[in-house]
Amino acid sequence: MGNAVVAAGLRKAYGGGDKRHVALDGLDLTVPAGTVHGLLGPNGAGKSTTVRILSTLLRPDAGRAEVLGHDVVREASRVRYLIGMVGQNAAVDEILSGRQNLAMFGRLYHLSGKEADRRADELLELFGLAGTGRKPVKEYSGGMRRRLDLAAGLILSPRVLFLDEPTTGLDPRGRTEVWSAVRTLVEAGTTVLLTTQYLEEADQLAHDISVIDKGRVVAGGTPDALKAKLGGDRIEFVVHDASDLAPAAALATRLGDGEAEIDEDARRVGVPVKDRVSALIALARALDEAGIAVEDIALRRPTLDEVFLTMTGVAA
Amino acid sequence: MNTVGSRLGWAVRDGWTITRRDLTHLANQPWQLVVSLLFPIMMVLMFGYLLGGAMTVPGGGDYREFLLPGMFGLTMVFGLERTLIAISTDASKGVTDRFRSMPMSGSAVVLGRCAADLLDSVVVLAILAGCGLLMGWDWHRGLDQAALAFGLLLWLRFAMLWVGIYLGLMLPGPEMVMAAQILVWPFGFLSSTFASPDTMPGWLGAVVEWNPLSATVSAARELFGNPGVGGDSWAAANALPLALAWPLLLTAIFFPLSVRRYRRLSR
Structure with a gap:
């Protein structure tokens, strides 16, 4: 299998003049298909910027990035059919029910009305939300919200899934729920790029880790290899x-x-x-x-x- | 797959999905519509009955007949808040980003918002007009003129849509939205909604007369055949062309600004 994600020399700065802030400073990244890759770094290291560029939300100033062989800038609309993106907030409509949310997103992924409804039911079942009925999302717990958010990112069964701090703000139970959902996806062959501030999370989920700081990769390897680097x-x-x-x-x-x-x-x-x-x-x-x-x-x-x-x- | 025709087709279909989302909101919480109607209805009752006795309409005429077109116009301007809240909630919750990471049509988000808000305004106008009829307000120059008046009111709402989208994308969070809402008030009240500019000090009357809302309200009064129309100034004598021109100008300014702001999200 080839690489699902390749990024080379990504650069991105926000603002101008005195307020200019360099978020990415020549970031390189390779994620083989079918693996979970963890982007680990402190706040402001450039994790989210990387994910936003790879998921076509942001244009890089320099460098290039491909998802499954498609350039994220020039072939953005093609890439959007192949990826799922789950951002830092639970990006769902609070007033709609879980099913109404998924059915809406399904239609916006250009499924027919019937397919969208069917896919919504499948995903609710898969994420243990089938019993939620007409309850609006604002009455959901944090973990349920996050699972719905994940489900919405999976409507087209994307081959590459971007997760930006998927468990930030969740209690331990919610975190475990999300982890097991991610593991199920990976077993089904999805490539996952995950950003996290939680080392435990990277340790639990990722095959490979890139530690990033100040917009560059400062270390990389398997969790075990990284630990071995530090000492026996x-x-x-x-x-x-x-x-x-x-x-x-x-x-x-x-x-x-x-x-x-x-x-x-x-x-x-x-x-x-x-x-x-x-x-x-x-x-x-x-x-x-x-x-x-x-x-x-x-x-x-x-x-x-x-x-x-x-x-x-x-x-x- | 990328022909102009199919792109337009997707824009309309995706736009309709977004509009349906708002209609589902209404179905999920019907009381929200009642709450949003409470304000204009209470204002009508308060000004119409509580304060109305002390109000005189220049040139004579029933104050409640004068008031209703003003309330219609004010409700269109306050509709801005609805757009503003919807846009800024989606942006701050990351729903806008989700839409942008999906293969849906980019213009559909705005198209859908536009259709949903105009549809909402039609419903609100119909209910307010119903209340007005119960209170003795009526149109006197035929249904076609009345339809034209409602059209002008929605035209103002259409312009406010772009102001709302622009501000909604600009403002970082719910606190700023509150501040923006408060700023809508002077714009709404410094108009001929409740009183004729003739009754105000000269400088204030001039400000009020040139308020886009006043132009729409005066034009609507004229087309409905309600009292309190006319005046010596140019603005008062040309309410109808101004009611067409002001929203056009606002749209010409805020439509491109909104589009630019939306594009800038990817920078």
């Missing part, structure tokens, strides 16, 4: 008796790949390791043989938060 894994365990801390740390230093650290208050020992799984097994066995009672033992990898902080200098 650690094993951490908690001993039952504080008196075991010293011998346990000695064992850990011998079996691990570095000096073990002791946290007296938490009765915790931590040690960096290279071969994570065999180190974990060996250490667990050694502790058992030495008769040291362990309350908890775990492998810990650096979180994307730490990756993010290191690369952009901004705490997420």
Whole structure:
């Protein structure tokens, strides 16, 4: 399979004179078809601008971008038949019901009245909104609204879906709902480009991540690769008796790949390791043989938060 | 697929979908129409009965007959708020962006808005006219002249549509919309809606006479055969051509501005 999205040297500045603000400063991006790509970055990094250019809402000042081989500026109307766009707000009509919304958008996607109604029912079913009847959207919960918004972006079963901060402002339950909806789409072969400020979200959903800052990509790769860049894994365990801390740390230093650290208050020992799984097994066995009672033992990898902080200098 | 004919066809079809959206709003919350009618009806009752006794119409005549065409005109101008709110809500909620990311006709959003708002104005005018008839207002120069008067009122509403679309795209949020609504008031009240300019201080009378709303209201009074028409000034003597020219001028200014503003969304 080829690439669903290719962007090269995208530049975009807003305003002029003193108020000129550079949003994109030569951004490159490639998203293979059938994958989920996460655009991760702090506020104002250029995430939304990128998505708005790719979804034909905004013209770039320089550079070019293609969606499924079609130029987003010159072939904008062609691109609009192939994409779905879900912006930061739940862009639906509050006074209409969910079904009325989807049927309206279906007609505007140039489905016939009958097809639009049928597609509306299918999508309501798919997103667990079938029971909402004539209830106007303004009475929906945040999660329901967002799911309806997603559904509206999927009327033509787009091959590429742009999601701009799809879970911003949602409670954990709403977030889980949206995540599972996105996973279902990806299983069906949709390519998703997702912007987020939530590292957990990128970690959960994305195959590949581009970390962007000040309008450029500053790092990229799989979530695992990004974490590995930052440093290796650690094993951490908690001993039952504080008196075991010293011998346990000695064992850990011998079996691990570095000096073990002791946290007296938490009765915790931590040690960096290279071969994570065999180190974990060996250490667990050694502790058992030495008769040291362990309350908890775990492998810990650096979180994307730490990756993010290191690369952009901004705490997420 | 891109012939002029098919593009026009899609523009009309998509425009109708947008208009239908507004009609569905009406079906979903019919009380909204009642609320929007409450204001003009209360104004008519208040001015017609509470204050009307103290009002005199220059040249004589019944005050309520004088008042009704004024209320029709004022309602057309206040219709601006409806357009303004619809446009700015869609823009701030991201619905406008959704439309723009879809393969629908670009002009349909505006076409649909236009049809929906004019349709709404026709309904409101019909109901207000019904109330007027109950209060003793009538047209005296035949149905064709009356139809012409209603046509002029809708022509003013049509011009206000572009002002509303332009302002709706300009203003960033609901707070600014409130401010804009308040600014519509002086424009509405500094007119010959409630009192003849002849009764005002000279400078104020001149401002009021040249208000586009006054031109439409005076022309409507003339065509309905209601009292309070005429005056010494040029504006008063030429209400009919002015009632055609003012909305044309407003449209000529605000239509291109709205189109430009809409295009600028992609910059």
